[in-house]
Amino acid sequence: PMPETRMPTLGAVLGLVNAYEAESVRLHVELKSDPTRPELTADPEQFTELVVEELDRHGRLDNVAILSFDWRIIRHAAELAPGTRRFALIELDTLHWNDGVGDDVPAAARAAGATTLSPEHIMVDESLMAQAEAxxxxxxxxxxxQPELAARMLDLGAAGIVTDYPDRMRELWRERGLELPLPVAPLRPVSV
Structure with missing residues (x-):
């Protein structure tokens, strides 16, 4: 924690990424919205427009993914920035937010404009993966x-794994012959 340091704006983060000339880094921007609490949530269309405008201002629309549990945002992002990746996030607790989901969640996500389905791991099974492929x-x-769970997800056909511990996944990636990113060097010396 840095006393009296405010959370950076999206524009400040994008400016920092550009200052480091990190064009090859794909950013994932999750737009938080809760349709069950409209009094606390920005209008999803206006919110999406502001974020897309900021991404465009910083030249990031071609190398960004927009993520949301609220598929109204995914739908509007598809209209505003059709070339941008859009991840329909799903979990059991919020799936009901999205009207008309039915029994085929991946088809509903595709109809909402998603380019990728991003479920909580407990939802992933052979059936969901078959529907996503279809x-x-x-x-x-x-x-x-856990690398064991990641291996199971890869065996089921997952194209991506979100983890808090990428270092734990390196050996699994090596065993599977998957491309490994270079280790990240600290920006400044680490004091011991």
């Missing part, structure tokens, strides 16, 4: 912190 959606599973 809908033409990649699946990025979250939050997977």
């Amino acid at each position: 809908a033409g959606l990649d699946v990025a599973v979250w939050t997977v912190n």
